[in-house]
Amino acid sequence: MIRFEHVTKVYDQKSRPALDDIDVEIDRGDFAFLVGASGSGKSTFIRLVLREDQASRGSVHVAGQNVARIPGWRVPRMRRGIGVVFQDFRLLPNKDVFSNVAFAMQVIGKSRASIRSTVPEVLKTVGLQGKEKRMPNELSGGEQQRVAIARAIVNQPGILLADEPTGNLDPATSVGIMNILDKINQNGTTVVMATHDNDIVNSMRRRVIELDEGKLVRDERAGEYTAMIPIINRDGSRELRAANPQDQAIAPFDSEEDEA
Amino acid sequence: MRLAFILGEIGSGLRRNLSMVVSVVLVTFISLTFVGAAALTQMQITQMKGFWYDKVEVAIFLCGEDYGSQTCADGAVTDSQRSAIKDMLDSAAVKPYVDGYEYESQDQALRHFREQFKNSPIVDTVTADQLPESFRVKMVDPEKYDVINELFSSMKGVDTVIDQRELLEKVFSIMNIASLVAVGIAVVMIFCAVLLVATTIRLSAFSRRRETGIMRLVGASKVVIQLPFVLEGVIAALIGAVLASGTLWAVVRYLIQGKLAVEYPDTAFIATGEVLLVAPGLLVLGVVLAGVSSVLTLRRYLKV
Numbered sequence: 010m011i012r013f014e015h016v017t018k019v020y021d022q023k024s025r026p027a028l029d030d031i032d033v034e035i036d037r038g039d040f041a042f043l044v045g046a047s048g049s050g051k052s053t054f055i056r057l058v059l060r061e062d063q064a065s066r067g068s069v070h071v072a073g074q075n076v077a078r079i080p081g082w083r084v085p086r087m088r089r090g091i092g093v094v095f096q097d098f099r100l101l102p103n104k105d106v107f108s109n110v111a112f113a114m115q116v117i118g119k120s121r122a123s124i125r126s127t128v129p130e131v132l133k134t135v136g137l138q139g140k141e142k143r144m145p146n147e148l149s150g151g152e153q154q155r156v157a158i159a160r161a162i163v164n165q166p167g168i169l170l171a172d173e174p175t176g177n178l179d180p181a182t183s184v185g186i187m188n189i190l191d192k193i194n195q196n197g198t199t200v201v202m203a204t205h206d207n208d209i210v211n212s213m214r215r216r217v218i219e220l221d222e223g224k225l226v227r228d229e230r231a232g233e234y235t236a237m238i239p240i241i242n243r244d245g246s247r248e249l250r251a252a253n254p255q256d257q258a259i260a261p262f263d264s265e266e267d268e269a
Numbered sequence: 270m271r272l273a274f275i276l277g278e279i280g281s282g283l284r285r286n287l288s289m290v291v292s293v294v295l296v297t298f299i300s301l302t303f304v305g306a307a308a309l310t311q312m313q314i315t316q317m318k319g320f321w322y323d324k325v326e327v328a329i330f331l332c333g334e335d336y337g338s339q340t341c342a343d344g345a346v347t348d349s350q351r352s353a354i355k356d357m358l359d360s361a362a363v364k365p366y367v368d369g370y371e372y373e374s375q376d377q378a379l380r381h382f383r384e385q386f387k388n389s390p391i392v393d394t395v396t397a398d399q400l401p402e403s404f405r406v407k408m409v410d411p412e413k414y415d416v417i418n419e420l421f422s423s424m425k426g427v428d429t430v431i432d433q434r435e436l437l438e439k440v441f442s443i444m445n446i447a448s449l450v451a452v453g454i455a456v457v458m459i460f461c462a463v464l465l466v467a468t469t470i471r472l473s474a475f476s477r478r479r480e481t482g483i484m485r486l487v488g489a490s491k492v493v494i495q496l497p498f499v500l501e502g503v504i505a506a507l508i509g510a511v512l513a514s515g516t517l518w519a520v521v522r523y524l525i526q527g528k529l530a531v532e533y534p535d536t537a538f539i540a541t542g543e544v545l546l547v548a549p550g551l552l553v554l555g556v557v558l559a560g561v562s563s564v565l566t567l568r569r570y571l572k573v
Contacts, residue, residue, distance in 0.1 A: 088486065088487065089488030090488075093486050099483060101480060101483065112483065115271070115274045116484045116487060116493055116494075118274075118493070164488075
């Protein structure tokens with residue numbers, strides 16, 4: 010569904026590339042976590058899939074199409090096949106829940122009738138039935154994110170990209186969001202979620218793609234993720250150290266390729 | 270659905286930016302009024318030319334007592350000189366240029382003078398012998414005035430040869446200057462209008478960046494994203510153009526047709542028909558200017 014072939018993205022010639030020779034394939038129906046520290050290239054990865062940016066070298070294929078070959082006027086059509094969710098929800102504050110979700114259908118010219126039948130259905134999927142008339146500022150963070158997810162999937166995209174969707178939410182609320190994403194994935198949508206929430210990655214036991222300084226350092230079928238490890242030094246002092254891929258607590262048992 | 274959606278977006282954009290939209294409307298209104306006024310002045314000139322050039326004559330003024338010019342050195346025109354001039358007008362050399370001529374005696378001149386200045390106190394002090402007698406020559410082609418001037422101005426008994434057209438030219442050149450000034454003001458105002466439309470669209474695009482960002486992500490086409498902004502500018506300019514056309518129509522209808530044309534019935538004035546010719550041009554000009562400037566602005570400030 011998403012295939013990166015030796016993709017390098019350079020924003021600024023002087024500094025290191027944001028993505029460095031990334032070669033990865035995410036199949037239809039996959040659920041993949043994109044993990045790594047800030048600045049590791051997760052957001053660039055998502056931008057390349059959306060064709061907000063173009064790869065400096067290599068090619069990005071989305072749904073079988075090389076995105077570099079899609080002419081500018083076809084890009085909107087390609088984006089209709091991708092739903093996106095962000096950490097900051099990005100709801101329209103002056104529209105109620107129903108209108109926020111309906112907006113995504115209106116702007117691509119869906120009929121009033123199909124909007125009226127589809128939106129309540131999708132709101133039910135994300136567990137927001139009965140809250141159609143609420144304004145975004147009357148909702149909790151978790152509910153707002155559910156609206157954002159509803160908006161992302163209302164046009165039935167084949168791919169759902171989530172950029173730190175639980176970044177602003179507490180663990181309990183995050184679980185609810187993850188259940189929704191899992192449900193969407195079970196309905197056949199490919200989900201790619203950028204995150205650095207260890208707990209979520211470790212409890213989901215899904216594919217983990219780890220980026221570090223623009224390089225792909227790990228790709229496991231059912232991986233875990235540890236962002237930090239507490240270390241007790243010889244003198245008894247303690248500190249937190251950023252974890253290396255080798256530090257993963259449980260040995261990978263379904264890794265596709267050998268990682269260094 | 271999409272049409273209703275775009276209309277809704279335009280409506281909310283216009284409401285949100287009301288003060289800017291009003292200023293766009295006013296600036297377009299004023300600039301297009303000047304453009305229209307310049308066009309109407311030109312039409313008025315053409316109208317007057319057509320009207321007057323049929324009536325103007327070349328006047329050959331004959332000498333009276335103690336006229337200063339060289340050809341009048343011998344004093345007032347004599348009968349033989351007068352008939353020599355008349356013969357010349359009838360001669361084969363002059364005939365092709367002349368449509369007809371009339372002799373105006375001093376008494377007739379005084380009568381005409383009194384008619385023309387009947388409201389002025391000067392009438393009572395003027396006597397017939399203060400006015401020159403003249404031949405009023407109607408030209409086949411008014412442009413051929415020089416021929417007559419050359420032949421007659423050096424003849425004995427002729428004081429001066431005057432082309433009435435020249436007097437009109439003065440009036441026309443004043444009107445021309447007025448219309449040029451109007452065009453000049455219009456150009457500056459149009460420049461203002463274009464910049465103002467650009468600024469308004471920029472503000473509008475900025476205040477709706479959330480919406481357009483989401484539209485982009487869910488795959489709305491460029492047209493759906495940009496059209497509301499372009500139409501916002503175009504509608505504001507269109508309202509301005511309609512106001513300008515209405516104002517010009519009112520001026521022509523009530524000031525020119527209703528007042529000037531009544532007071533000066535022997536002069537040709539433009540009518541509301543001319544405004545109807547100018548108005549579509551103003552509407553098109555307003556729409557094109559606003560459309561082009563908003564498209565160019567969006568290209569810079571609204572990524573799609």
